[in-house]
Amino acid sequence: MPQSTKFTSQALRRGFGAAAGATLLILAACGNGEGGNASGQQTSEEAAPPQRMAARVEVMPVQPTSIGSVRTLPGRATPYAEAEIRPQVSGLIESRLFTEGEVVTEDQALYQIDADEYVAAVQSAEASLARAQATVGAATETARRFEHLANINAVSQQSYDEAVAAQKQAEADVGIQRAALQRARIDLARTKVRSPITGRIGRSAVTEGALVTANQPTTLARVLQLDPIYVDMTASSAQVLRWKRDVSEGKIETLGPTSGRSAAVPVTLEFENGDEYPLSGQLEFSEVSVDQEAGTVIVRAQFPNPDNLILPGMFLKASFAAGTYNNVYAIPQRAVQRTPQGGGYVFVAGDDGTAIQKPLTIQEANGSNWIVTDGLSPGDRVIVSGFQNVRNGAPVQVIASRQEEMAAVASPATLVQPE
Numbered sequence: 001m002p003q004s005t006k007f008t009s010q011a012l013r014r015g016f017g018a019a020a021g022a023t024l025l026i027l028a029a030c031g032n033g034e035g036g037n038a039s040g041q042q043t044s045e046e047a048a049p050p051q052r053m054a055a056r057v058e059v060m061p062v063q064p065t066s067i068g069s070v071r072t073l074p075g076r077a078t079p080y081a082e083a084e085i086r087p088q089v090s091g092l093i094e095s096r097l098f099t100e101g102e103v104v105t106e107d108q109a110l111y112q113i114d115a116d117e118y119v120a121a122v123q124s125a126e127a128s129l130a131r132a133q134a135t136v137g138a139a140t141e142t143a144r145r146f147e148h149l150a151n152i153n154a155v156s157q158q159s160y161d162e163a164v165a166a167q168k169q170a171e172a173d174v175g176i177q178r179a180a181l182q183r184a185r186i187d188l189a190r191t192k193v194r195s196p197i198t199g200r201i202g203r204s205a206v207t208e209g210a211l212v213t214a215n216q217p218t219t220l221a222r223v224l225q226l227d228p229i230y231v232d233m234t235a236s237s238a239q240v241l242r243w244k245r246d247v248s249e250g251k252i253e254t255l256g257p258t259s260g261r262s263a264a265v266p267v268t269l270e271f272e273n274g275d276e277y278p279l280s281g282q283l284e285f286s287e288v289s290v291d292q293e294a295g296t297v298i299v300r301a302q303f304p305n306p307d308n309l310i311l312p313g314m315f316l317k318a319s320f321a322a323g324t325y326n327n328v329y330a331i332p333q334r335a336v337q338r339t340p341q342g343g344g345y346v347f348v349a350g351d352d353g354t355a356i357q358k359p360l361t362i363q364e365a366n367g368s369n370w371i372v373t374d375g376l377s378p379g380d381r382v383i384v385s386g387f388q389n390v391r392n393g394a395p396v397q398v399i400a401s402r403q404e405e406m407a408a409v410a411s412p413a414t415l416v417q418p419e
Contacts, residue, residue: 059383064378075316092113092114100202103200113212147163197225201223202223226308228304279305281301331376332370347383
């Protein structure tokens with residue numbers, strides 16, 4: 001075969017092979033490309049864009065309500081009355097007349113101080129008074145005789161005047177001795193140290209034979225009146241200012257006058273271990289000035305304490321009604337989220353099946369709820385569970401509606417003022 005013919009045949013074979021390979025690539029692309037299947041036909045599932053799954057959520061429908069605004073403040077118990085027993089005369093303690101820890105009554109004798117010295121002082125004062133009374137009798141008779149003699153010029157006027165002066169001096173001396181006798185009797189009576197109030201007496205600081213002095217700084221014992229008893233609550237000046245501002249702006253509708261005692265304000269009490277005190281008290285007053293060092297105001301309440309469950313110095317929590325919030329919403333705290341700036345918001349399930357983000361105006365805490373004054377509408381279905389994957393405008397599927405929880409938070413609640 002000629003050489004040129006051989007080269008031409010090889011070139012034709014290489015060209016045919018390249019064309020066949022290109023044709024196969026084109027067919028493969030048409031058969032497996034986007035929008036086709038093995039037979040070259042499109043399916044509806046592959047042609048449509050992917051759909052977002054609806055988040056399964058639980059909601060709680062909300063309605064505006066009126067909620068009692070109650071302030072909870074820490075406090076300490078203080079006795080209704082307290083008497084520090086001190087001797088008013090000096091002497092040796094002869095006997096103790098009470099049992100430590102018992103209830104003593106007003107004017108009950110507590111200690112007996114050795115009274116022999118004071119008995120002698122009374123007797124001496126009685127004798128001095130008797131002498132003065134005898135002197136005044138003689139002086140009175142002398143003055144009467146000199147008056148008669150002076151009328152007939154039997155004695156000089158000067159002698160009569162001196163007799164009258166002696167009579168008056170004797171009468172004054174009677175008054176002095178009578179007062180001295182009274183003082184001696186008072187000192188004798190004070191040898192029995194008595195309780196000025198009714199209450200429970202503590203331990204005795206002295207025993208029989210101890211020497212005590214009048215008005216000494218060391219007390220012999222303390223008597224505390226515990227029924228009723230005071231609880232002094234401590235509120236910061238900022239809390240009091242905020243409460244007064246809310247009242248003035250109409251956010252809180254007060255139960256009565258904000259000053260004075262024309263309306264009794266009930267107060268409840270809780271012990272440090274969480275137990276509730278069974279009896280309620282009444283608000284007494286609030287301090288008129290702010291402590292300059294602590295920046296606090298004292299609010300005092302009075303409680304009945306018949307069983308002496310409350311003891312002075314106990315740490316307690318007291319709650320009292322400050323008024324009422326009207327047209328507010330109670331929202332579970334777990335449903336409220338925060339923006340980077342700290343603002344609160346919730347997601348609401350819309351009628352179209354999508355989530356709607358709503359910013360809130362939060363007034364204060366209510367146990368495990370927030371009191372919301374603005375941002376919601378009556379009938380809103382607040383998402384309380386399953387909102388972790390919810391975004392504004394995302395589809396949601398309501399799987400439960402917590403009507404009973406709504407009924408619980410819509411009833412009058414106790415608000416806890418942040419401490």
